[in-house]
Amino acid sequence: MELLQDLAWRGIIYQQTDEEGLKDLLSKEKISLYCGADPTADSLHIGHLVPFLTLRRFQQHGHRPIVLVGGATGLIGDPSGKSEERKLLTLETVQQNVEGIKNQLAAIFEFEGENGAIMVNNYDWAGKMDIVTFLRDIGKHIGVNYMLAKDTIANRLETGISFTEFTYTILQAMDFNHLYDHHNCKLQIGGSDQWGNITSGLELIRKMHAEESKAFGLTIPLVTKADGTKFGKTEGGAVWLDPEKTTPYEFYQFWLNTADADVIKYLKLFTFLSHDFIEQLEQSVQEEPHLRKAQKALAEEITRLIHGEDALEQAIKISQALFSGDVQNLTAAEIQQGFKDVPSYTVQNEAESQLVELLAAAKISPSKRQAREDITNGAISINGEKTTDAAYVLQETDKIEGQFTIIRRGKKKYTLIRY
Structure with a gap:
């Protein structure tokens, strides 16, 4: 199936700047296109995935993806979806976040071959630009009235927006223009909240190049759940x-x-x-x-x-x-994953090797008397195996890799015992 038809079938396309123009371009040539993420944390979450997976779909059809990590824009802060100023991150924090995100994105794309992905950091060009060059060569082409019409900016005028965040859309426009110049990048994709920033990039490309220059933008709808709660x-x-x-x-x-x-x-x-x-x-x-x-x-x-x-x-x-309930064959590392959120108890002394003492100390059973009843009634399992011996003493073989014992009371109440 043709790429844009596939994207439409999957519900990926929300807005396009020129649907027929992009369709015509993709029918004639293999293009470079990009999507970016700002390193506001040291990890992406699943809410970031769809645009990058869409970039990968283009790669599977022979196009070259450019994966941008916003080392510069991450220092400024995108006002999109925010009612107040973001807390500015230090350069050191942003650089650490960049490295974490780059490793995650590397898992999604193919970097070898004729259309191997390219990973870039906008700090490499924006970080070197002095303020006069920025104002003369870039800022001159983007009108204030044009920026004020952007929803991301207009929505913040009542509560206030700093000049720093006001200029964010220009910085992202500069990214698109830079990639257009140096990588022949013809398309930017992003979430629906990035429409204003994407169209700013197209405006800058139009102003800084000949009239026949052509680039495109495509956005992806916000992922929602059927019950109305927030996805992810x-x-x-x-x-x-x-x-x-x-x-x-x-x-x-x-x-x-x-x-x-x-x-x-x-x-x-x-x-x-x-x-x-x-x-x-x-x-x-x-x-x-x-x-x-x-x-x-x-x-x-x-x-x-x-x-x-x-x-x-x-x-x-x-x-x-x-x-x-058969957990005895799990490794210690697997237990740490699977039982990350269950109640845990760290053994304090030798006496707690006695099962009754341990059940009471860990509050698995409310008292020693109840602990004995629970054991004799078959309500207690050690690493998935029931025991009915009220005098049972835990052995080294009950300690998975010497670190954990998993005790279950009833069908669902798990407690992780640590040593």
């Missing part, structure tokens, strides 16, 4: 791409728990699965939703892409162990 958020906060912030198991579980009403939309947006296969999964959602085939496909595809095959297999292994 959990009780623990954002779902990050950094495995230290959101473990691969948590990442996998987020996608696995997608509602039936959302899963087909997310398969279209976040995976590279074929139309036919997605339509088969859609039929499965309608006819056999209890099998959750679509959710499993979604979770596997996106976890494999971001974290790799080994991390996916580990996430599946942890999920299966927790579902079955």
Whole structure:
């Protein structure tokens, strides 16, 4: 299927500056195009993914993606979607964030071959420009009235906007113009909140080049959930791409728990699965939703892409162990992932090797008497195996890699014992 048709089928296209012009351009030549992210944190989250995955779709059709990390714009702050000034980050913090984000983006793209991706940092050109050059060569081409008409700026006029954030759209326009000049970049893509910044770039290219110069912009709709709640958020906060912030198991579980009403939309947006296969999964959602085939496909595809095959297999292994209750074959590293948010207790003394003492000390059972009853009633499992011996003393073999014991009371109440 033709690229733009595929994007439309997946619900990826929100706005285009010149639909027919872009269609004509893509039919005639392979282009360079870019998408950027500002390093406001040391990791991207899943809310950043769709534009970059869209960039990858262009690469699969032979076009060259340019992945921009905003080392300069990250120092300024994008007013888009903000009602007040951002807290400015130090240069050192931004540079650290840049490195973290570059590593994450590297997992998404192919950097070898004829249309291998290029990664750039706008600090490399904007950081070297003096203020007079910026004002004369760039600022002269963007009118104040033009900028005031931008929603991102107009929405801030009542609450106030600094000159720093006021100039953000010019800096991003300068990025597009720089990539147009040095990489023949013809298209910028971004989230729907970036429409004003993208069109500023087109305005600058038009002003600084001959009239026949032509570039394009395309935006992607905000990802939403069918129930109206915000996409990409959990009780623990954002779902990050950094495995230290959101473990691969948590990442996998987020996608696995997608509602039936959302899963087909997310398969279209976040995976590279074929139309036919997605339509088969859609039929499965309608006819056999209890099998959750679509959710499993979604979770596997996106976890494999971001974290790799080994991390996916580990996430599946942890999920299966927790579902079955058979956790004794998990490694200590897998236990740290799977039991990150369950209550834990660190053994204090030798006496707590006695199971009754441990249950009471860790408040798994409210008292020693209740602990004995729980054990004899078969309510207590150690690493997935029930014990009914009230005199049981924990052995070294109960300590997974000498670090953890997992005690379950009843069917669902887990406690992680640390040593």
